[in-house]
Amino acid sequence: MGHWRREYWTEHTGDGRLPWRSSLLVAVFAQAAGGWVHQLQPGREPLDALGRLLLLLGPALLLLRHRHPVPVLYGVCAVTLAYLACGYPYGPVFLSVALACLAAVVAGHRRAAWAAVGALWAGHLLIGHWLYRWLPPPGDGPAPWGTEGGITAWAIAVLAASEVVRARREQWARDRAERRAAERRRVDEERLRIARELHDVLAHSISVINVQAGVGLALLDTDPEQARTALTTIKAASKEALGEVRQVLDTLRAPGEAPRSPAPGxxxxxxxxxxxxxxxxxxxxxxxxxxxxxxxxxxxxxxxxxxxxxxxxxxxxxxxxxxxxxxxxxxxxxxxxxxxxxxxxxxxxxxxxxxxxxxxxxxxxxxxxxxxxxxxxxxxxxxxxxxxxxxxxxxxxx
The missing domain is CATH 3.30.565.10 (Histidine kinase-like ATPase, C-terminal domain)
Structure with a gap:
């Protein structure tokens, strides 16, 4: 499931590449299944050159569905209505509509998607119950209401599935954003911890060094022995500070490893x-x-x-x-x-x-x-x- 998700959204991230793989798959499937569905619907017009061209035109429009989702959806619906008006058999032509609708809903054009699918459903209803008199196949009667029920169920299912995919994609995007934010928080907290450690180490040691340096300068001529003691303190404080700074920096060079010396307590x-x-x-x-x-x-x-x-x-x-x-x-x-x-x-x-x-x-x-x-x-x-x-x-x- 995770592998499919990565492949799908790699093709659907709007990175400038055309989704030619899925479009080609739809085109091949429509051409291969077109003749087979005619055998199941002998009363419809057999596929000729125009029918196969219409079956290719829908997948061709799908190549632009991520760049121009709404025009592509309306174009695919228009091609589908033309295909149905010519009396060709029902079947694979609706696959292009489903993908175009999915692309539009995922891109955020939900109203346009519902309007386009609704227009397609109304157009099919008009063709099946009024315009059939003047459209092929000759002598055809009105479409059975069972067929209308199936088309209605299909339209609702496509829209519902598109909404589910949109919701899942938004959830994945939120999850990724939360993971990135959590990672940034961890980095910031680690940076703050290291900065706090360095501040505490250096502030204390340098303050001691500053005081002892002042004592040493003041007593250098009058009390050399006391000045020597101050310099000894400076040496010890600086050595301790260097050791603690080195320990803090070691955590940066090898994150996740145990420190070489225990933390002070x-x-x-x-x-x-x-x-x-x-x-x-x-x-x-x-x-x-x-x-x-x-x-x-x-x-x-x-x-x-x-x-x-x-x-x-x-x-x-x-x-x-x-x-x-x-x-x-x-x-x-x-x-x-x-x-x-x-x-x-x-x-x-x-x-x-x-x-x-x-x-x-x-x-x-x-x-x-x-x-x-x-x-x-x-x-x-x-x-x-x-x-x-x-x-x-x-x-x-x-």
Whole structure:
């Protein structure tokens, strides 16, 4: 069924090619069956040169049915009426009408298709019950009402089948559009994930490097040993950033493969604390036991949220001796992170892109959680994130 569908719509996509295969098949079938149906209808006129020409003219018009569906349909109906008016036998001539009607309905010309088929039915009724007196075959009587019933049923069936095909084609088009939209969404989400990872890695490391570079320059002449410590911190932060950037880029080079190193989690929280301490901040952590046994996705989100929160303090705090309190708790079925910064905000441009808080919110939302950030009533700044854990008990390894 799928193979037939692909072949049919390859011929019916309006790509400029003529549907000569199906038109040729109709023409061959009409010519071959024309003589056979005359044996079943001995009272009709035998096929002569004119009859065979009319049987060829319908399929010839079908070659243009995708470019000009309405004119072709009316032309095929006119040829069919001429064929019936000449008294030739019923049969394969109606196949051209069916294909022309299908093309018109699928192209969206439903009213024109119903009008053309209705005109054909009315013309046949006129020929069979009034004009037959002056038309071949000689001495013919009015058409039996049983024949009229068959023609009526055939016309309704052709129109109904065309509507079904149109509906199915529209459904296939919607399905293809939905698949393309879903693929675009997946690509966009992956692009956003990679951009968020790079932002979090680079923003934190470069902020630490910027602070330590300033310390090193200020103390280069007066305290060379402290300047050396600052340079050592810069070297460690840059090495860590290069490693994480390389891990992110590896996912681009080999999509679908397992990463070569595990994603960072809260087991690396001591590294964040140490880097903040090198930047002159005082960081205290409560509830480190609650950070154990987290699912990888939750652990990565929690690590990046804390990393960005510390980066914002390094960037924006007006005091390089600001105190930061990190509190990690496990309320029922959740992980809660709270970061309190006691240092006053500078209110100036710290060189950030303004996407840090947005990135934290997106990470929390991606895990089905929430994130709030803002000034505290007693001064300073607070970041509060809540990530769901399902039925994981505290300390349970998943």
């Amino acid at each position: 809260l087991d690396r929280l001591p590294e964040l604390v140490a880097q903040a301490a090198f930047a002159g901040l005082t960081v205290s952590v409560e509830g480190e036991d609650a950070a154990r046994g987290l699912p990888p996705g939750t652990g990565l989100a929690a690590f990046r949220i804390l990393q960005e929160a510390l980066t914002n303090v390094v960037r924006h705090s007006g005091s390089r001796t600001a105190r930061i309190r990190i509190r990690i708790t496990r309320p029922p079925d959740a992980l809660e992170l709270r970061v309190d910064d006691d240092g006053p905000a500078t209110g100036g441009d710290a060189g950030g892109s303004g996407t840090g808080l947005i990135g934290m919110s997106e990470r929390a939302a991606a895990q089905g959680g929430t994130m709030e950030a803002g000034p505290r009533p007693d001064g300073g700044f607070r970041v509060l994130a809540r990530l769901p854990l399902g039925n994981t008990a505290p300390g349970e390894d998943r």
